[in-house]
Amino acid sequence: MNTRDLVLIALFAAIVVVLGLIPPITLGFIPVPITAQSMGVMLAGCIIGARRAALSFLLFILLVAIGLPVLSGGRGGLAIFAGPSGGFILGWAVAAYVTGLIAERAIRPGISEGRQFIGFFVASVVGGILVLYAIGVPWLSFVTGTPFLAAAGGSLAFIPGDLLKAAIATLAARAVYAGYPLLPARA
Template sequence: MAVLGMVPPITLSFTPVPIVLQTLGVVLAGGILGARLGFMSQATFLLLVAAGLPLLSGGRGGIGVFVGPSAGYLFSYPIVAALLGFLLSRFQVLTLKKILLVNLTAGVFTLYLFGIPVQAFVMDLPLVHTIKISLVYIPGDLMKATVASYLVYKLRKSTVIARQFAKAG
């Protein structure tokens, strides 16, 4: 998450919520670490941010980010990681399609479920207007979910192979 925060945010003229790569890290945390560790990693990350470490994209940090327009997205990080880890653990066989479906539906949807209402509240905008503004994030989030799905699939597949090799050896 900290490394992804080093990538400068893409700011948009019509919204204070930037496009960042850190949502990719949230999806990876849930998919790779699982529900419990994914949640804990994201909660720890947010505690470090709250303590003032400039770990968010653009070098942001401190308690103030949790009352700004992106606060809802930030608060969703541990929940999204836990939800993705939980849902992916329910599959006997994980295919790339299943991982992508979970990342797109549960992951991206949950980020928006928390992020958009908080953004609307903080900016004092109607919810429908904020939803329209947020449509600009969808292409990037679809790409990030796709990349994360591929990485999770490959990493989990290699882990299974390594375990089988270790048992045989």
Template sequence: MRTKDISMVAMMMAIIIVLGMIPPIPLGFIPVPIVLQNLGIMLAGIVLGAKRGGLAVALFLILVAVGMPFLSGGSGGFSVFLGPTTGYLIGWFISAILIGLGQEKFMTTKNWGIKFLIVALPGVLLVDLLGSIGLSIVTGMNLSAAIISSAVFIPGDTLKVILVIIIAERLLKVIYRKERVVY
């Protein structure tokens, strides 16, 4: 990896960590809170691509697993991977890679609907599905009840997807304009 790649991965990890400093919003009917960190996960995939975005999220999750309190609300440690949020955390890693795989199409299309699908399908629907499966396994909640409970995240996550698209469009123009000049 080049120095630029390492710097971009580190910067994206820092963004995800900073988003974790914003307090979570707990919900009474599901043991998983509303957080802003998934916005950083989606940004990692779309801005850095599959390899670097996946690496940023993987390194972030490793730091969390070894005990760094980087998740929203200051939680960390391996136990979070055994709790109700485990499916969501696994989903974050997979979604960053899948969103990153759509990066080239995202950059070349002007169609907002396609851009929305590239980010929302893995970044919201897949994460919520995997989160629901993990929630069901860990808590013993019926899978359909877990899926219905996770639906509460969709409106806020939809707004996050729109914000990610707006940010990514601007960042990608700057990043790739400068790369063309360098090469």
């Protein structure tokens, strides 16, 4: 790991903190708020790759654990991990890794712009939505005592916003990749 990697890891942890400044939107039927921070998973994975994205989220999770108010709504501390959002927050590192892994395999120099857009979007949806929900929804169900299918059904309200986040992350990742590619090349 070189200095550039450390800077990118810290930069994307900081970007997620900044995304937390956008106030959360709470829904009455599910205790997990809508935040812009989940878009950071998609951005980090698609722009800096699997390993660095996962490390940036591990750094961010460490900041939350030591009590810094870096989560949306100014929240932080160990108690967050025991709450309904805990599975989603802990899942961010895994989701960022999977997003980055898919992006690294899908995006190569010389492929068309259209295929790059598709690759970034698929990486964002699979890693940033499917993997994140696969970790967060069972945790939500367990912590709240809600049946799994009810928790999964309530989480469907987040899908339109998450698809919009995936589209934004796709556009940003493609713009960065075109001007200053940071995504590690995979064979």
